[in-house]
Amino acid sequence: MTELTAERPSSRTADIVRRLLASQETGLVIVVTLLTIALIALAGSHLDRRTGLEVNNFWNPNTLVQTLTDASFFAIMAIGATMVIISGGIDLSVGSIYALAGVSMALVLRAMGPMGSGATAFVGIVVCVGIGLMCGLINGILVVGLRVHPFIITLGSMWVLRGFAFVISKAESILVPPSLTDVAKAPLGLGGGLYPVPMLVMLVLTVLGAIYLTRTVMGRHIFAFGGNLEASRFAGLSLGRIQIGVFAVSGLTAGISAFLGASFYGSASSGDAQGYELYVIASAVVGGASLIGGKGSAVGATLGALLIVLIRQSIRTLHFDQNYEWIVIGCAIIIAVVIDQWSTRMTARRLTQAAESARAAK
Amino acid sequence: MNVAAVRFEGVSKRFPGAQALSDVSFEISAGACHALCGENGAGKSTLGKIIAGIHQPDGGRLLINGSEVHFTTPRDALAAGVGMVHQELAFCDNLSVAENLTLSDLPARSGIVDREAMRQRAESMLAETGTELDVTREFGKLAIGQRQMVQIAAAVGGGAKIIVFDEPTSSLSQAEAERLFALIERLKARGVTCIYVSHRMPEIFQLCDAVTILRDGRHVATRATTSLTESDLVQMMIGRPLAEYFGRHSDASAGDEMLRVEGLTVPGKFEDVSFSLRAGEIVGLAGLMGAGRSEVASALFGLEHPSRGRIVLRGKPVEVRSPAHAIELGIGYVPEDRKRQGLVLSASGLHNTSLPILGRLSRFRWIMRARERSVAREYFDRLRVRTPSLDATVAGLSGGNQQKIVLAKWLAASSQILILDEPTRGVDVGAKAEIHALVGELAARGAAILVISSELPEVISLSDRIVVLRSGRVAGELSRREATEDSVLRLMAGIGEPVAS
Numbered sequence: 001m002t003e004l005t006a007e008r009p010s011s012r013t014a015d016i017v018r019r020l021l022a023s024q025e026t027g028l029v030i031v032v033t034l035l036t037i038a039l040i041a042l043a044g045s046h047l048d049r050r051t052g053l054e055v056n057n058f059w060n061p062n063t064l065v066q067t068l069t070d071a072s073f074f075a076i077m078a079i080g081a082t083m084v085i086i087s088g089g090i091d092l093s094v095g096s097i098y099a100l101a102g103v104s105m106a107l108v109l110r111a112m113g114p115m116g117s118g119a120t121a122f123v124g125i126v127v128c129v130g131i132g133l134m135c136g137l138i139n140g141i142l143v144v145g146l147r148v149h150p151f152i153i154t155l156g157s158m159w160v161l162r163g164f165a166f167v168i169s170k171a172e173s174i175l176v177p178p179s180l181t182d183v184a185k186a187p188l189g190l191g192g193g194l195y196p197v198p199m200l201v202m203l204v205l206t207v208l209g210a211i212y213l214t215r216t217v218m219g220r221h222i223f224a225f226g227g228n229l230e231a232s233r234f235a236g237l238s239l240g241r242i243q244i245g246v247f248a249v250s251g252l253t254a255g256i257s258a259f260l261g262a263s264f265y266g267s268a269s270s271g272d273a274q275g276y277e278l279y280v281i282a283s284a285v286v287g288g289a290s291l292i293g294g295k296g297s298a299v300g301a302t303l304g305a306l307l308i309v310l311i312r313q314s315i316r317t318l319h320f321d322q323n324y325e326w327i328v329i330g331c332a333i334i335i336a337v338v339i340d341q342w343s344t345r346m347t348a349r350r351l352t353q354a355a356e357s358a359r360a361a362k
Numbered sequence: 363m364n365v366a367a368v369r370f371e372g373v374s375k376r377f378p379g380a381q382a383l384s385d386v387s388f389e390i391s392a393g394a395c396h397a398l399c400g401e402n403g404a405g406k407s408t409l410g411k412i413i414a415g416i417h418q419p420d421g422g423r424l425l426i427n428g429s430e431v432h433f434t435t436p437r438d439a440l441a442a443g444v445g446m447v448h449q450e451l452a453f454c455d456n457l458s459v460a461e462n463l464t465l466s467d468l469p470a471r472s473g474i475v476d477r478e479a480m481r482q483r484a485e486s487m488l489a490e491t492g493t494e495l496d497v498t499r500e501f502g503k504l505a506i507g508q509r510q511m512v513q514i515a516a517a518v519g520g521g522a523k524i525i526v527f528d529e530p531t532s533s534l535s536q537a538e539a540e541r542l543f544a545l546i547e548r549l550k551a552r553g554v555t556c557i558y559v560s561h562r563m564p565e566i567f568q569l570c571d572a573v574t575i576l577r578d579g580r581h582v583a584t585r586a587t588t589s590l591t592e593s594d595l596v597q598m599m600i601g602r603p604l605a606e607y608f609g610r611h612s613d614a615s616a617g618d619e620m621l622r623v624e625g626l627t628v629p630g631k632f633e634d635v636s637f638s639l640r641a642g643e644i645v646g647l648a649g650l651m652g653a654g655r656s657e658v659a660s661a662l663f664g665l666e667h668p669s670r671g672r673i674v675l676r677g678k679p680v681e682v683r684s685p686a687h688a689i690e691l692g693i694g695y696v697p698e699d700r701k702r703q704g705l706v707l708s709a710s711g712l713h714n715t716s717l718p719i720l721g722r723l724s725r726f727r728w729i730m731r732a733r734e735r736s737v738a739r740e741y742f743d744r745l746r747v748r749t750p751s752l753d754a755t756v757a758g759l760s761g762g763n764q765q766k767i768v769l770a771k772w773l774a775a776s777s778q779i780l781i782l783d784e785p786t787r788g789v790d791v792g793a794k795a796e797i798h799a800l801v802g803e804l805a806a807r808g809a810a811i812l813v814i815s816s817e818l819p820e821v822i823s824l825s826d827r828i829v830v831l832r833s834g835r836v837a838g839e840l841s842r843r844e845a846t847e848d849s850v851l852r853l854m855a856g857i858g859e860p861v862a863s
Binding site for chain 2: 215216217218220221223224227228230231232233234235236237238294295
């Protein structure tokens with residue numbers, strides 16, 4: 001009788017391969033890769049004026065870094081938002097948090113006058129991240145304290161926070177000190193007008209997010225909370241703290257993204273990141289997060305953001321009519337989620353069969 | 363009485379992980395009230411659900427009024443005159459009684475609902491079963507007994523000549539149950555065949571003409587109730603005399619007092635409840651549905667906060683603030699509803715097992731995964747959990763294995779005081795025996811165990827002592843020697859008056 005299939009060393013690698021193949025992210029990586037290959041093949045090429053060499057219209061450093069930079073601003077937010085979604089909630093306010101954090105930073109720096117570049121960056125980060133974290137905490141506390149669904153609370157705070165940004169900025173676009181732009185556009189050894197900072201931050205945060213979700217107690221609690229609230233209560237988890245925590249992280253990532261965005265583009269206004277909340281949610285969902293809760297990943301969220309940006313990019317690169325961008329992206333989101341659900345069902349069926357045969361073997 | 367209302371010929375049904383029915387053959391005469399009885403997991407509910415079209419048999423034939431039928435939905439069954447009354451109600455809580463009763467065919471004129479016609483039709487359906495009810499009331503606001511009446515009215519009004527009642531009294535008060543019995547008598551008088559799924563002896567003998575006993579998915583016997591005594595029936599249900607039912611642990615010499623409850627009160631739930639629990643002892647908490655058993659457990663686990671009375675743990679009075687605090691105090695709670703309260707179904711067995719003790723399995727909030735895995739493996743092996751791997755999601759496992767994982771969770775948390783609420787509900791017979799053996803073993807090793815179960819034989823044979831609750835108060839305490847189904851039932855339902863007869 002086999003109680004539990006012992007993990008024999010010989011089957012370990014096979015096991016890892018199987019798990020990799022079954023994981024949500026692998027599917028996304030494949031789709032992203034295929035789309036990239038198709039883009040390279042179809043993009044055509046042009047002659048570089050300086051070097052006289054033929055350059056692929058997509059597979060060239062400029063376009064690639066540009067695409068990744070585009071993705072990074074909302075991929076970073078999607079990492080936080082995916083945690084809210086795994087917990088079974090939703091955060092509609094991230095775009096507004098972005099705007100408020102960016103505007104606040106620009107105003108504070110303007111009020112403080114010229115400073116050293118190190119001090120400027122420090123104050124900027126503290127203000128942006130601090131405002132983001134605070135907004136997230138407020139969202140979480142309102143959700144837990146008032147026992148109102150996160151959709152409602154964040155729908156409200158979405159308008160309130162953007163309203164604050166509008167009022168304090170007097171609807172003006174406010175310039176941020178050039179020293180911040182120097183930070184966000186630091187070439188880091190890359191030449192030719194390539195700015196790798198946002199995409200590097202995205203990569204680092206993806207890794208941190210993945211570790212947080214899969215290797216820490218808090219991450220595990222988020223999955224349990226979203227998977228079954230009652231069972232989590234019976235397991236002695238502090239439900240309120242978990243829920244406040246996910247909103248805080250979501251606000252935090254919005255703050256980080258705001259710092260990068262405002263610094264990168266050199267200004268902040270109350271209209272920044274309008275509609276980003278939906279891109280962010282779409283990224284998380286395309287990345288495999290389930291709106292019912294209990295399922296999702298940080299890597300998936302970033303890949304989801306990447307996929308959406310790639311689709312947008314392909315419309316430009318392939319010279320399709322840009323007016324169709326929204327239609328294409330909307331369809332892509334629905335298709336991605338349908339495929340995901342379908343594959344989840346297949347996996348579940350396979351697992352049940354495995355459990356069956358394990359039982360039959362006893 | 364020439365053609366049987368229902369006839370089973372070699373019916374089999376397999377669920378993932380359990381053979382629910384194998385080769386069951388018998389018949390039910392028209393116009394009779396026929397009981398299907400057996401332990402939990404014997405297959406009686408499955409059989410009822412096959413008649414009502416909720417499950418489809420894998421093998422064998424089902425004949426209704428002499429002709430073979432293949433129901434694929436409850437609607438098919440109702441079309442053939444078979445209705446079912448069960449706990450998982452198929453009605454919309456937010457609609458009115460009238461709307462629910464006429465939902466499949468709302469009376470309407472050019473798309474606008476004719477409210478008057480709807481009300482009249484619903485009232486006449488209820489009248490047919492002799493029930494009076496304000497049909498404009500919201501269904502969700504009715505008492506459970508009234509909801510059952512509405513269900514029965516829907517079945518009868520839908521033309522059902524055969525009605526399956528699945529454990530209909532399990533959540534009814536005594537008075538509601540009496541009303542239900544009266545209604546069943548009226549239905550019988552009108553020639554309706556009633557199939558009564560239950561393991562409650564007094565009801566079976568009061569109501570039913572014939573009884574079919576199932577055990578482990580097999581047909582044991584079909585008899586006229588007049589030819590049987592209660593103990594015959596029990597004997598056939600369990601297949602051996604009650605005394606050896608669970609092969610239960612020898613009387614462990616009980617150790618120090620672990621838990622004492624003094625005058626505990628949660629307003630509206632239970633009042634002035636006192637009992638004690640010693641190391642190595644198994645105490646049963648018995649009572650009818652709604653007597654406050656699970657509520658007492660919730661209070662011990664910090665889910666409810668008592669307004670009066672106190673909880674004394676190992677001689678020290680404590681206030682159990684939250685489940686986290688209870689776990690810290692060494693209390694583990696296997697809740698009543700495994701899927702809703704016990705497990706995160708979307709997560710793996712590993713993650714479920716470690717959930718309450720992640721704090722202990724981590725350093726600086728960083729999970730030590732090797733340790734987590736070895737702890738889970740230890741308890742999975744000890745409880746003989748059958749799963750393809752530690753990482754398989756628990757949703758795909760059988761009830762028995764799921765329940766073992768809930769137990770593993772609390773063993774891994776090294777709880778010294780275990781509250782087991784319906785520990786074997788919906789668990790197949792093999793796993794049930796294993797769980798019972800484990801409970802005995804845990805007690806022998808010095809754990810203090812409080813068992814709550816609706817299955818009287820289970821409580822009686824597992825427990826060293828039984829505390830009986832009635833309407834939120836302690837009705838009495840029985841020692842192992844005094845505890846019989848009869849004595850416990852009498853206490854549960856009210857001393858003196860013979861139960862439900």
